[in-house]
Amino acid sequence: MKVLANDGISQSGIDALSAGGFEVITTKVAQEQLANYINENKIDVLLVRSATTARKELIDACPTLKIIGRGGVGMDNIDVDYAREKGIHVINTPAASSASVAELVFAHLYGGVRFLYDANRNMPLEGDSKFKDLKKAYAGGRELRGKTIGIIGFGRIGQEVAKIALGCGMRVMASDMYVEEANITVDFYDGQSVSFLIKSEPVSEVLKQSDFITLHVPAQKEYVIGKKEIEMMKKGAAIINAARGGVIDEDALLEALENEKLSFAALDTFETEPKPAIKVLMNGRLSLSPHIGAATREAQDRIGTELATQIISILKPA
Numbered sequence: 001m002k003v004l005a006n007d008g009i010s011q012s013g014i015d016a017l018s019a020g021g022f023e024v025i026t027t028k029v030a031q032e033q034l035a036n037y038i039n040e041n042k043i044d045v046l047l048v049r050s051a052t053t054a055r056k057e058l059i060d061a062c063p064t065l066k067i068i069g070r071g072g073v074g075m076d077n078i079d080v081d082y083a084r085e086k087g088i089h090v091i092n093t094p095a096a097s098s099a100s101v102a103e104l105v106f107a108h109l110y111g112g113v114r115f116l117y118d119a120n121r122n123m124p125l126e127g128d129s130k131f132k133d134l135k136k137a138y139a140g141g142r143e144l145r146g147k148t149i150g151i152i153g154f155g156r157i158g159q160e161v162a163k164i165a166l167g168c169g170m171r172v173m174a175s176d177m178y179v180e181e182a183n184i185t186v187d188f189y190d191g192q193s194v195s196f197l198i199k200s201e202p203v204s205e206v207l208k209q210s211d212f213i214t215l216h217v218p219a220q221k222e223y224v225i226g227k228k229e230i231e232m233m234k235k236g237a238a239i240i241n242a243a244r245g246g247v248i249d250e251d252a253l254l255e256a257l258e259n260e261k262l263s264f265a266a267l268d269t270f271e272t273e274p275k276p277a278i279k280v281l282m283n284g285r286l287s288l289s290p291h292i293g294a295a296t297r298e299a300q301d302r303i304g305t306e307l308a309t310q311i312i313s314i315l316k317p318a
């Protein structure tokens with residue numbers, strides 16, 4: 001049987017699939033040629049990340065496809081219900097990348113409070129007066145310890161963010177429509193662990209009280225953070241979006257950075273992806289990354305092996 005991993009797969013995933021008797025093809029096929037390629041090469045399993053889409057047209061054009069697998073969490077690039085109606089298994093790896101996304105949130109947060117994204121760009125080539133000017137410009141950093149982080153979307157990734165935040169000495173607030181409360185256990189290196197019960201609160205309360213807001217909600221039709229929500233936030237607060245483009249209104253965000261309502265923001269996902277708007281790319285108060293929340297070796301290894309396990313159990317049950 002053949003697996004096309006169109007957006008790549010870890011070596012661990014390839015090894016596990018090969019050991020299970022699958023041929024793994026990692027050729028990147030252009031979206032418009034994908035249906036032909038799948039049919040001509042008799043592909044049984046199509047694996048995607050967020051770059052390749054598997055919409056109704058592709059599903060209709062590939063009647064022998066048995067599995068569509070998303071290496072990652074968000075399945076907004078797949079017509080999941082339609083594929084399932086057609087008898088195709090649709091699988092993903094919802095937990096494999098949570099820790100990596102949460103760590104990226106903190107990379108942006110620590111970078112933001114110490115202006116690292118801007119300081120890096122502006123370091124002078126030679127030590128001159130500009131060095132001293134920059135030292136002054138970046139003198140007003142802040143610590144995260146003791147501050148409040150508001151987590152909107154308190155599923156797997158939100159809860160991983162909470163673990164790190166608690167370990168850093170932050171106060172954690174959370175809001176989720178479906179999760180009433182969660183016991184967050186922080187595991188320390190020496191084997192000790194401490195648990196904290198975090199209760200979900202109304203979004204408005206989280207917005208009002210937090211120094212930093214981080215979003216961990218799925219893609220949806222409406223903005224989760226628009227002008228009205230930003231107005232509720234503390235002056236000088238900051239916001240991180242490593243969830244999905246379109247959950248923050250980028251125009252409202254840029255305006256809030258411009259009028260200094262927000263001190264900085266970080267985006268790993270964009271309303272227009274993979275081409276973020278120029279106004280977003282050029283804004284000096286935005287810390288940006290190219291949708292790399294899950295882009296760690298550890299997460300991709302877990303994703304690859306989890307996909308392999310699921311594929312083998314569906315197509316070659318013991």
Ligand SMILES: O=C(O)[C@H](O)COP(=O)(O)O
Pocket residue numbers: 049050051071072073074075097243291292293294295
């Ligand atoms: O939904 C996900 O898993 C993340 O957004 C990662 O997307 P990627 O696999 O395209 O990096």
